[in-house]
Amino acid sequence: MAERPVRPALAELALVRLREFIREPEAVFWTFIFPLLLAAGLGIAFRNRPAETVKVGVVATSAAAAETTAVALRTSQQLVVDVFRADSAAARALQSGSVAMVVARDAAGALEYRFDASRPEARTARLLANEALQRAAGRSDPVSVRDASITARGSRYIDFLIPGLLGMNIMGGGIWSIAFSIVTARNKKLLKRLVATPMSRGEYLLSFLLSRLGFLVVEVIVLVGFGALVFDVPVRGSLVTLGVVCLVSALAFSALGLLVSSRAKTVEAVSGLSNLVMLPMWIFSGVFFASSNFPAAFQPVLRALPLTATVDALRATMLQGASLASIVGELAVLVAWLVVSFIVALRIFRWR
Amino acid sequence: MSSPTLSAVTTSALVVRDLRKTFGDVIAVDGLTLDVRTGECFGLLGPNGAGKTTTIEICEGLTAPDGGEVAVLGRRWASDARELRERLGIQLQETQLSEKLTVEETLSLFRSFYRSGHPVERTIALVQLVEKRGARVGTLSGGQKQRLALACALVGDPELLFLDEPTTGLDPQSRRQLWELVESLKSQGRTIVLTTHYMEEAERLCDRVAIIDRGRVIALGTPRELIASLGASQIVFFSAADGDRTIDEHALGAIGRAVQSARAPRATDGGWELQVDAPHEAIPALLAELPRHGVRLTELRTHSPTLEDVFVTLTGRALRDG
Numbered sequence: 001m002a003e004r005p006v007r008p009a010l011a012e013l014a015l016v017r018l019r020e021f022i023r024e025p026e027a028v029f030w031t032f033i034f035p036l037l038l039a040a041g042l043g044i045a046f047r048n049r050p051a052e053t054v055k056v057g058v059v060a061t062s063a064a065a066a067e068t069t070a071v072a073l074r075t076s077q078q079l080v081v082d083v084f085r086a087d088s089a090a091a092r093a094l095q096s097g098s099v100a101m102v103v104a105r106d107a108a109g110a111l112e113y114r115f116d117a118s119r120p121e122a123r124t125a126r127l128l129a130n131e132a133l134q135r136a137a138g139r140s141d142p143v144s145v146r147d148a149s150i151t152a153r154g155s156r157y158i159d160f161l162i163p164g165l166l167g168m169n170i171m172g173g174g175i176w177s178i179a180f181s182i183v184t185a186r187n188k189k190l191l192k193r194l195v196a197t198p199m200s201r202g203e204y205l206l207s208f209l210l211s212r213l214g215f216l217v218v219e220v221i222v223l224v225g226f227g228a229l230v231f232d233v234p235v236r237g238s239l240v241t242l243g244v245v246c247l248v249s250a251l252a253f254s255a256l257g258l259l260v261s262s263r264a265k266t267v268e269a270v271s272g273l274s275n276l277v278m279l280p281m282w283i284f285s286g287v288f289f290a291s292s293n294f295p296a297a298f299q300p301v302l303r304a305l306p307l308t309a310t311v312d313a314l315r316a317t318m319l320q321g322a323s324l325a326s327i328v329g330e331l332a333v334l335v336a337w338l339v340v341s342f343i344v345a346l347r348i349f350r351w352r
Numbered sequence: 353m354s355s356p357t358l359s360a361v362t363t364s365a366l367v368v369r370d371l372r373k374t375f376g377d378v379i380a381v382d383g384l385t386l387d388v389r390t391g392e393c394f395g396l397l398g399p400n401g402a403g404k405t406t407t408i409e410i411c412e413g414l415t416a417p418d419g420g421e422v423a424v425l426g427r428r429w430a431s432d433a434r435e436l437r438e439r440l441g442i443q444l445q446e447t448q449l450s451e452k453l454t455v456e457e458t459l460s461l462f463r464s465f466y467r468s469g470h471p472v473e474r475t476i477a478l479v480q481l482v483e484k485r486g487a488r489v490g491t492l493s494g495g496q497k498q499r500l501a502l503a504c505a506l507v508g509d510p511e512l513l514f515l516d517e518p519t520t521g522l523d524p525q526s527r528r529q530l531w532e533l534v535e536s537l538k539s540q541g542r543t544i545v546l547t548t549h550y551m552e553e554a555e556r557l558c559d560r561v562a563i564i565d566r567g568r569v570i571a572l573g574t575p576r577e578l579i580a581s582l583g584a585s586q587i588v589f590f591s592a593a594d595g596d597r598t599i600d601e602h603a604l605g606a607i608g609r610a611v612q613s614a615r616a617p618r619a620t621d622g623g624w625e626l627q628v629d630a631p632h633e634a635i636p637a638l639l640a641e642l643p644r645h646g647v648r649l650t651e652l653r654t655h656s657p658t659l660e661d662v663f664v665t666l667t668g669r670a671l672r673d674g
Contacts, residue, residue: 006460006463006464007460007464008464009464009465011464012460012461012464013461013464015457016450016453016457016461019452019453019457020450020452020453023452023488024452185450188447188448189444189446189447189448190447190448190449190450192414192444192447193442193444193447193449193504194465195414196412196413196414196437196440196442196444197437197442197462197465197466197508198434198437198438198465198466198467198508199465352414
């Protein structure tokens with residue numbers, strides 16, 4: 001038998017990480033396939049549609065009067081009109097939300113708009129219906145206006161979403177995959193067996209960061225490539241800047257993963273802990289909607305979260321073409337998380 | 353029992369003096385002293401919970417003792433941990449190696465941790481896993497996994513090998529295969545320290561055995577010496593038909609006194625045992641005595657004394673009872 005040369009321990013350890021990952025079909029699915037399905041699903045659900053139509057109901061004392069009103073309303077292309085024979089039927093439609101507003105016409109010809117002013121759709125319906133009815137009655141506009149509609153690449157929901165999903169994926173991969181491997185090794189006493197060899201503990205932990213970077217390249221190419229090919233999502237900044245943001249954030253989340261898994265003895269315990277860390281960031285860090293929706297008082301805290309920093313930096317790079325210098329604040333937040341998590345994790349790590 | 357001093361380290365692979373370890377209220381190791389010579393196979397024999405694993409893990413530098421001293425290959429864990437890790441081969445009781453890796457990948461990983469050692473291929477051949485070299489660890493049988501664990505301990509070409517319960521949970525055939533492996537390691541002159549609660553294992557593999565109970569060494573010597581210390585040539589076992597009067601402590605004492613040369617009468621699993629010097633005299637006397645206690649004999653056997661009998665005599669309990 002030919003004797004193979006001995007590889008350095010760090011290379012062997014990183015190879016083990018790689019093999020264990022590839023041989024776990026579920027892990028491959030959740031890391032690479034699931035984000036694509038999510039992006040495709042959300043991209044289709046929130047695709048830019050032509051101006052939406054609003055449904056309004058009409059009810060009047062006579063069928064002829066109702067028809068006159070309906071004809072006037074139909075002059076607006078954004079309105080779809082339903083005619084009701086009775087007040088009760090109209091009220092039911094309004095309650096169930098199948099019409100946004102009801103126009104009621106009494107015997108004298110006076111109109112009443114019935115709508116819930118707290119619903120944006122109802123307010124739109126009122127404006128559109130009133131406009132159509134007043135014009136039909138002969139109102140003329142004193143100022144002439146013209147609508148010019150635009151759809152800019154980079155301002156659609158899918159453009160907002162792809163960097164968010166990429167950030168979420170970098171976080172999930174870093175925390176979940178590392179926490180799972182380490183706690184499984186501890187639970188099966190493999191960690192104890194490894195520290196009974198001359199293996200360097202630092203190299204063991206470093207191998208997780210290294211293998212993480214290997215997967216990262218694939219994750220980024222797959223998700224950014226998918227966005228660019230399928231939804232034409234732009235990458236306006238330089239690829240180097242994008243690479244730096246991905247690298248720094250992946251290291252920060254891997255360190256956070258080491259911290260999360262530094263003490264836990266069971267997979268159940270570390271699952272709970274990982275969710276506790278990740279769930280708030282899924283909600284507050286602006287993956288699916290802008291974190292500026294939250295009150296101003298929370299903003300300093302939200303901006304200090306690693307996922308907020310990641311997602312903000314990714315969006316700035318991909319959508320606004322930001323340079324490295326302009327995202328230095330976000331990168332500083334990530335480096336702080338990386339250093340603090342790694343040092344604390346090393347201090348409190350349970351090796352057996 | 354000799355009382356080794358740390359000055360004996362030049363000839364000793366392992367010296368342990370007055371070792372103590374407590375977990376909460378439980379005293380696991382209670383003043384244990386050992387001296388393992390270079391080149392011998394030394395066994396720690398005792399029931400589960402006797403403190404064997406705690407002792408061996410302190411020697412392996414995985415657990416810190418509360419008190420006492422340990423010198424491994426003449427070195428201390430506190431100052432020479434890195435060097436000792438290079439020179440020791442360790443098999444732990446409950447390690448589960450990664451199931452996704454193959455035999456060869458697992459050994460390449462362990463080999464990479466050592467500055468010097470055996471090539472992976474040779475180690476695979478040594479533990480007879482050549483046909484399984486490309487198989488995932490998850491598909492191996494219990495015996496094959498245990499041989500792989502042994503290979504992981506051997507791949508760094510250790511001077512001292514620690515094996516913690518190497519055959520626990522294996523079927524008899526796998527156990528015998530592993531014994532042959534350990535014997536071949538012994539013949540290469542490697543120093544081995546192993547723990548076991550199987551007396552056959554200790555008798556077959558070990559040059560010297562320390563019998564451990566409740567964290568202390570209660571007997572030390574070659575298996576032959578320990579067995580000879582009983583002074584009995586045979587153990588007589590007998591059992592009675594169901595429904596017959598059982599023999600109580602008092603009656604058992606009376607039987608023991610009535611049978612010439614019998615010692616240490618005791619109840620065992622499904623019957624009773626006596627240690628005797630001269631079976632040809634003792635057995636007729638026993639057969640004559642039993643009817644007086646209303647016992648109808650259903651089985652009568654004799655066997656040569658074993659380490660199990662030594663343990664029973666010293667503690668009044670069986671090894672497997674724990």
